Amino acid sequence: MSEMGATDQQRILELCVFMAGFCARLAARRITETQIERMEALLRSCDAGPGGRSKALLDIDRVFQSLLCEAADNPYLTSKLASLCDLSPRNWPSLSDPIERDRAIVAHLGRLLEALKHGDELAAESVVREHIVKSQEGISQTI
Numbered sequence: 001m002s003e004m005g006a007t008d009q010q011r012i013l014e015l016c017v018f019m020a021g022f023c024a025r026l027a028a029r030r031i032t033e034t035q036i037e038r039m040e041a042l043l044r045s046c047d048a049g050p051g052g053r054s055k056a057l058l059d060i061d062r063v064f065q066s067l068l069c070e071a072a073d074n075p076y077l078t079s080k081l082a083s084l085c086d087l088s089p090r091n092w093p094s095l096s097d098p099i100e101r102d103r104a105i106v107a108h109l110g111r112l113l114e115a116l117k118h119g120d121e122l123a124a125e126s127v128v129r130e131h132i133v134k135s136q137e138g139i140s141q142t143i
Contacts (some may be wrong), residue, residue, distance in 0.1 A: 027071035
C-alpha cells in the first residue's frame with residue numbers, strides 16, 4: 001500500500017467524523033441498560049492505578065468505542081467505520097500512544113455516557129465528533 005498524502009488523510013478523517021457521529025446517534029437511540037452498565041464499569045476503571053495511565057486510557061477508549069458500535073446495532077455501519085478508522089492516523093502503529101491528554105479522554109467518555117443515558121442523540125454525536133477531531137489535533141502536534 002502506498003503512503004497516504006495529507007489530502008487522503010483529511011478525506012478519511014471527514015468520513016470517520018461523519019460516520020462515528022451517526023453511530024453515536026444510533027447508539028443513543030438503541031442502547032440497553034446492560035450496555036450502559038458496561039460503559040459505566042469501564043469508565044470507573046479509568047480511576048484504577050497510576051502506572052501506564054495514558055496507554056491504559058487509550059485501550060479503554062478503544063473498548064468504549066467498541067461498546068458504542070455494539071449499542072448502535074448496525075453491523076454494516078460499524079464494519080465500514082472500523083475499516084475507515086484503521087486507515088486513520090489516530091490508529092497508526094507508529095504512534096504507540098497518540099493521546100497524551102488523560103483528562104480529555106475521561107471527560108469525553110463521561111460526556112458521551114451521559115448523552116447515551118439520556119438518549120440525547122445530538123449530544124452523543126457532538127461528543128464523538130469532538131473526540132475524533134481533538135484526537136487528530138493531538139496527532140498533528142506529535143508528527
